Amino acid sequence: MDITQLRESVERHFAAGPAAMGDSSALDTFLELRAALERGEIRAASPDSAAPTGWRVNAWVKQGILLGFRLGTLQDSSTAVLSFVDKHTYPLRHFTAADGVRVVPGGSSIRAGSYVARGVVCMPPMYINVGAWVDEGTMVDSHALVGSCAQIGKRVHLSAAAQIGGVLEPINASPVVIEDDVLVGGNCGIYEGTIVRSGAVLASGTILTRGTPVFDLVNGNILRATADTPLIIPANAVVVPGSRAVNKGSGRDWGLSLYAPVIVKYRDEKTDLSTTLEDLLR
């Protein structure tokens, strides 16, 4: 099946609803889709300069991933000491030395239907979910999560405990995108389709969601998601967690402040120095 035929087949079986469960060609289609995802031939979202955000959601790929959940039956995959039960359509991926991906032992899982490029380093424990794309030279550090369909670029550092939220449904919703050469600091949380442009640096503890306004001190503007566009962090922005005063109602009377991510500067030589320390680990 070429990609066009695969797409037609996915769309047909997805549209069939529960009826797809008794149809063996639906499972064959899903297994082709899953293998193509793992080879990096298709992805849940692709760079597209014609799209307003620079990223196009491939809704049919996400339909195919959901089809896999519908078709899956529970399967026991326990080992001698640990018990596991999951949909048989999403077992764990197995790697060999020839794949060129280092997976250090200890509580890490990479689910079938994810793409992990050569040169990626995964430090335990970490998890990469279905539909995720993790590109060359990226480091997925301990306790980091790459949620479903998240698109992670080249040479990204997902620091310890960084959480990249999954976005599978609604089907047209953009996944979280972290472009090339981004540093996501420890304990960051990036959710709800946020796009972080290339070279940006998120200081540890930065949380970004659709509802989080980001204050750009360099350009004097406030970045927000709109009805049609996710929150977008500009290329090379250095974002740190800050706070802003509540200036109305009880919040003002009580002297409260709210969490506010702030762009303090755009990447410079000092930032490069602060963010290259871990290169030796790769």
Ligand SMILES: CC(C)(COP(=O)(O)OP(=O)(O)OC[C@H]1O[C@@H](n2cnc3c(N)ncnc32)[C@H](O)[C@@H]1OP(=O)(O)O)[C@@H](O)C(=O)NCCC(=O)NCCS
């Ligand atoms: C963002 C970071 C890379 C620093 O970048 P930098 O370019 O060297 O930043 P600078 O030191 O020039 O700081 C620029 C401004 O931001 C402030 N700032 C820097 N880091 C900050 C932080 N984490 N929180 C709040 N403010 C911060 C500085 O005080 C400075 O403001 P000032 O000029 O008013 O004093 C660093 O703070 C960071 O978070 N690194 C990631 C650490 C991490 O998670 N490592 C992963 C290990 S697994």
